[in-house]
Amino acid sequence: MKTGKPSRKEKEYLRHRHEILQTALELFSQRGFHNVSMHEIATASEFAVGTLYKFFSNKEDLYRNLIIDVSNVFHSSLMAALETSGNELEKIKACVDAKIKVFLDNLDYVHLYMAETQGASFNVKAGLDTEIRDRYEKFLKQLACVFENGIKKRLFKKFDPYLLAVALDGISNALLFHHVEYPGAHPFDADLIINIFFHQVYEKEDLRDE
Amino acid sequence: MKTGKPSRKEKEYLRHRHEILQTALELFSQRGFHNVSMHEIATASEFAVGTLYKFFSNKEDLYRNLIIDVSNVFHSSLMAALETSGNELEKIKACVDAKIKVFLDNLDYVHLYMAETQGASFNVKAGLDTEIRDRYEKFLKQLACVFENGIKKRLFKKFDPYLLAVALDGISNALLFHHVEYPGAHPFDADLIINIFFHQVYEKEDLRDE
DNA sequence: TCATTATATGAATTAAAATTCAACATATGA
DNA sequence: TCATATGTTGAATTTTAATTCATATAATGA
Known part of the structure; x- marks a missing residue:
């Protein structure tokens, strides 16, 4: 459990991560896990597919993080x-x-x-x-x-x-x-x-x- | 609504169809629609994939019939x-x-x-x-x-x-x-x-x- | 028995998505 | 300013699974 003041970078990283999760949340809750593609999440969150994989190791990992939140x-x-x-x-x-x-x-x-x-x-x-x-x-x-x-x-x-x-x-x-x-x-x-x-x-x- | 005595052929057709549905039911209810493949259903029901398509026009059609039953x-x-x-x-x-x-x-x-x-x-x-x-x-x-x-x-x-x-x-x-x-x-x-x-x-x- | 029809087969094809990664962009700080 | 590190990109690759269809098999009845 890392504490202390997060740097600007860290805050930005977290903001990006959060934006992706938020976008994915909307898509998943409308159409379910299997009917939403990584490309869609990428497009909707205005990142490239590759970027999603910098934040989450795969689609399931992204989904799990979402669900945990x-x-x-x-x-x-x-x-x-x-x-x-x-x-x-x-x-x-x-x-x-x-x-x-x-x-x-x-x-x-x-x-x-x-x-x-x-x-x-x-x-x-x-x-x-x-x-x-x-x-x-x-x-x-x-x-x-x-x-x-x-x-x-x-x-x-x-x-x-x-x-x-x-x-x-x-x-x-x-x-x-x-x-x-x-x-x-x-x-x-x-x-x-x-x-x-x-x-x-x-x-x-x-x-x-x- | 066709009535009257079903021929042996018809009964066999229906039995086969029923066997497929029954097998699919077990698989789907254990693992869900998206985590069961047509090949699995085929193997488990002891038919070939192609045969499934003689009974149902596609996977979704098969699933829908199941759910309706x-x-x-x-x-x-x-x-x-x-x-x-x-x-x-x-x-x-x-x-x-x-x-x-x-x-x-x-x-x-x-x-x-x-x-x-x-x-x-x-x-x-x-x-x-x-x-x-x-x-x-x-x-x-x-x-x-x-x-x-x-x-x-x-x-x-x-x-x-x-x-x-x-x-x-x-x-x-x-x-x-x-x-x-x-x-x-x-x-x-x-x-x-x-x-x-x-x-x-x-x-x-x-x-x-x- | 054999021609005809109906049924079943599963390798090959197609389609759809997940994942990778070499190239590009941007920020950092010496 | 430039070298390095950090973050981003999306076309290309890989994976996975649905669907097709030429071929094989079995049943039917002349």
Whole structure:
């Protein structure tokens, strides 16, 4: 981890690198890894193909760096939200809020983040996307801890905390993804997610079967 | 729609076609569209490359046929479940049951179905995967109708029915997908989904903020 | 049996992209 | 100013995989 003031050169190097990544991000998130060529990235970022290879050893390396950046943005935002002070419900609320915000703030990346995090991603040879998945797993486990504490405090009902984490994240992803695909069709907010999840959808309490 | 008794030849043709599709399905669902070559499909299905082109005009056509078959299996199963007699909660329960069953019965396809239905799928040129998405949309709308009826009958609380459909499907997908990835780690069943969704996760009814 | 037709084959062709690298440009600082 | 280092270029090369098609094989029925 090199620290200290970066020289003008270094800053320029990083700026160029960042420009390439940014351009590639837009292309990849619109059309996917395999439908974007290095030449396209080069043209769009106003560098020559050869130059791209000065920054990244190959296409996959470029993509991986991209994904790691994207994942950093999402992951750090979600993890920070879980550190919020307050009780478990408040932490979880903060987390849903953060998720909605970071998704809406980074619409371009959402596709990519979802593709690598959910569903089957075959963009990069097996094992390379593992770090992203692992990190996502880590987040789910952290969220599960919050649920677990909530359960211990009798704040939440006794379900497998990890499954609750998966479920809550599943609702959030589904609604957010729907929103990304059909913006404005069915407006929703964090409260809706929290209400569906924590309060009951079912009206008749007395019909409960347990 | 040609009807009547298929000749031996026709049956053989269809069997061959089916064998190719089945082999391709396994390969694609393991490694994705772009990481499986026609030669591999040929070798694995014990035909020659040229033969594949007698059945399908090109790789994309082969893939599309596959996806349509897969989608038929999932879609018809889910739609049928929604026709179950009973009240709205029972219909929805049947639907979750059907989803779990069809996922577990078709583990090989789940990846592909998810990839095309959820998340960003760039496998096939734009517009070609639309029919799958449209069909999935149709299912969600149907599910939303059930929610709507349930709301009218005061069985469910008043949320946007379409969002409820998205949310329920989101939970189911997330849990199922998790199960596919890490089988046995956190066992769950349809009841868990129904319980989380319809009954409350939150313990203290009196703390509700609405 | 043999001519005709239908089917299957896989080496050869074509197409598309990734990657390389010798040549060029620009900045640095002696 | 010039020698050196650093960064950039894009045509040429290499790689990879889709697609074709002349040839071979098998089935059909006269």
